Amino acid sequence: MSVIGVVLLLLAPLWIAIGHSVVLRSRKFGSVPAVPLTTMICTATVIFLWLTLAITEGPRYYRNATPTLFTLCLAILGAHFYFHVFNMSESSRRIRLLRRLLNKQSMRETTKEYTPAGMYQARLERLVSWKQVTLRAGTLYPKASILSLAAHILHILDRLMFPERFIDPLHEDPEVG
Amino acid sequence: MARCSVENGFELRYATWIVASTVVSLEEWWRGFFYFLCFFAMHVFLWRNGTVRKSFGTLLVILIIVPSLIYAAFFTLELVARDWLSAWLLHVVLAANYIAAYPAIAAQSPTIQILNVLRKHPEGIAWPVLLQSCPLETAVGDRIDELVIARLIVPADGDYTLTRRGYVLARGFQLFRTFLGLPEGDG
Numbered sequence: 001m002s003v004i005g006v007v008l009l010l011l012a013p014l015w016i017a018i019g020h021s022v023v024l025r026s027r028k029f030g031s032v033p034a035v036p037l038t039t040m041i042c043t044a045t046v047i048f049l050w051l052t053l054a055i056t057e058g059p060r061y062y063r064n065a066t067p068t069l070f071t072l073c074l075a076i077l078g079a080h081f082y083f084h085v086f087n088m089s090e091s092s093r094r095i096r097l098l099r100r101l102l103n104k105q106s107m108r109e110t111t112k113e114y115t116p117a118g119m120y121q122a123r124l125e126r127l128v129s130w131k132q133v134t135l136r137a138g139t140l141y142p143k144a145s146i147l148s149l150a151a152h153i154l155h156i157l158d159r160l161m162f163p164e165r166f167i168d169p170l171h172e173d174p175e176v177g
Numbered sequence: 178m179a180r181c182s183v184e185n186g187f188e189l190r191y192a193t194w195i196v197a198s199t200v201v202s203l204e205e206w207w208r209g210f211f212y213f214l215c216f217f218a219m220h221v222f223l224w225r226n227g228t229v230r231k232s233f234g235t236l237l238v239i240l241i242i243v244p245s246l247i248y249a250a251f252f253t254l255e256l257v258a259r260d261w262l263s264a265w266l267l268h269v270v271l272a273a274n275y276i277a278a279y280p281a282i283a284a285q286s287p288t289i290q291i292l293n294v295l296r297k298h299p300e301g302i303a304w305p306v307l308l309q310s311c312p313l314e315t316a317v318g319d320r321i322d323e324l325v326i327a328r329l330i331v332p333a334d335g336d337y338t339l340t341r342r343g344y345v346l347a348r349g350f351q352l353f354r355t356f357l358g359l360p361e362g363d364g
Contacts, residue, residue: 084277
């Protein structure tokens, strides 16, 4: 692969950020929620990158499966990385607390406004507006979606990495004590 | 991949060709997945055994710094071909992605918790009942403790203040949001 090709690929998160900024600043997309919009921009950038590389690198690039697969892997991973960073800026509790301190707001004031119930409520509203869960007559129903699949995978990783969180105190070994 | 024909006295042209036209040779790129999985397995082993501090820094060392040093040593000693640069690149990008997703696992993201509780109740569940399954009492307090442990904030005058590291992180995210033209997130 050429130097231009590698630079284009490694800077995928930057291209996405520029495209994202342009789209978010245009009023046409004002009604689309931020995260689905980001997902669309990430996908569009991956396709754009592949097409750009196909044009700049020529037939030896797009007629050969190896560079195509490599490019797609790096571009998708770059987009996925950007998505996580954006999501962190949007919904991470720790980043929010840090930014409040940066804006000279005390932690005491922040925790008074930023209640756990309100935090969960904001997330539920977001999930309903993204159509990731169904809210019918006050009852919530799960929906098969990419986000619920991601949640399942993260739950498996949580169990794998932090088994101590899943120890049930009601099922202690009767032989002990 | 097309090969360059090297003629006598054209070493300079050959060297230029290497730098300019083939930064990454792709024959071995797929091995990056395999090497990433090996280091990921080491990360799982260390996390489950509790032999290391489960911090962001440790994760960075295990998944990026140590593997990169090993790759660098192999390159320097010429034990592997240049093709392995693509494997290293894929490894680092995969590790960066995992590290970006890791906070959602470590801090038990509320969105993920809501979705996982719902998954166990296909018949549907009322919001107040769902909330009972979520650790509301630790949702904010534990995050403050984690910020102190990570040395991003320090207690001062009955409240907290940002450390230099915390300032850089907060400012970075603020600049990012300003660049995108977005107000503060919902949290």
